[in-house]
Amino acid sequence: MKINIRRAAEELPLGLLLEADPSERLVRTYTRRGQCFVAEAEGDIAGVYVLLPTRPDTVELVNVAVAAHLRGKGIGRQLVLHAVQQAARQGYRTIEVGTGNSSIGQLALYQKCGFRIVGVDRDFFIKHYEEAIFENGIPCRDMLRLSQDLGGVR
Structure with missing residues (x-):
């Protein structure tokens, strides 16, 4: 699997991005401001993530999505670890x-x-999304924020 930054001339993998974030308005906004990375396997898009600068020295991983037929194969983990390395x-x-x-x-x-x-x-998710979101039988209301220090990452 190869993971490359999406070039401005390349089509945005919007369908896949919308699987991780159902707001097309928000997806289009942060993909314009951030860097979109696309993972390809055997000529097909396997996954995607976006890095978005937020503050000095800080970047946010705002969207991680894996193609439905490839889930459960460790691709999400590869994308997250790639994002951490890219940020560092x-x-x-x-x-x-x-x-x-x-x-x-x-x-x-x-x-x-x-x-x-x-x-x-x-x-x-109540304030920023028009429709209610449910996952795992649970209403999605709050965003849990996570962080990682990149001091030792290369």
């Missing part, structure tokens, strides 16, 4: 990520990749 190579000191309170699998993945919970944005 680009000179960031901190990488952050947010996930829904109902995103149990994603929360476990981020922690396995070295992220630690640092806060909660209460009612984030």
Whole structure:
């Protein structure tokens, strides 16, 4: 699998990005401001993630998505670890990520990749999304914020 930055002339993998974030308005906004990385396997898009600078020395991993037929094969983990390495190579000191309170699998993945919970944005998904989101039978209301220090990452 190869992971490369998406060039401006290349089509945005919008369908896949919308699987991780159902707001097309938000996806289009942060993909314009951030760097979109696309993973390809055997000529097909396997996954995607976006790095978005937020503050000096800090970047946020705002969208990680894996093609449905390839889930459960470790691609999400490869994408997250690639994002951490990219952020470190680009000179960031901190990488952050947010996930829904109902995103149990994603929360476990981020922690396995070295992220630690640092806060909660209460009612984030109620305030910023028009339609209710449910995952794992749980209403998605709050965004759990996680962070990782990049001091030792290369």
